[in-house]
Amino acid sequence: MAEKESVQFPVPGFRFSVRIAGAGNNDADASFQEISGISTEVPVEEIQEGGENRFVHRVPQPLKYSNLVLKRGVVNESSGLTEWCKRTIxxxxxxxxxxxxxxxxxxxxxxxxxxxxxxxxxxxxxxEYSGLDASKNQIFIQTIELSFQRFEENIQNWRAAVQKLASLIN
Incomplete structure (x- = not known):
């Protein structure tokens, strides 16, 4: 009998946690519904060389990051993140x-x-807070954008998670 072939499955992106270092007694801040802005870009500068009409030189510039956007439903309890935003803004x-x-x-x-x-x-x-509309039954959303210097990615149990997911499907 032939060995089963290893199948790669994408990991779902709906279970996550957010921690803000030094944001109060509990660094964990929960209940975020959406996070976006985890991206990096290498901008380029185009330089046209005199007498060269076939192409332009494309020179890389320093990395560019978009803002990190955190969205969550508003609750009637303050958090370390909210207090930090109030103090800063x-x-x-x-x-x-x-x-x-x-x-x-x-x-x-x-x-x-x-x-x-x-x-x-x-x-x-x-x-930012979402709009108020009496004709809709929606959760009141708080959106916080963070600027940052850079980010680091660390893959931890990627292989174990993929293998577990594959065993559940097979």
């Missing part, structure tokens, strides 16, 4: 900007880390 730069590391972890079905992104020296740059 409402101060009008009268005080120094607190830089914090934000860690987002993609979790397996047993809550074991699969992928971890650490956003270095993050700070809030936008704080």
């Amino acid at each position: 409402n101060s009008g730069f009268a005080t120094h900007v607190e830089l914090k590391n934000v860690v987002i972890t993609l979790l397996s079905d047993t809550n074991k880390p699969i992928l971890t992104w650490t956003f270095i020296n993050a700070y809030p740059v936008k704080w």
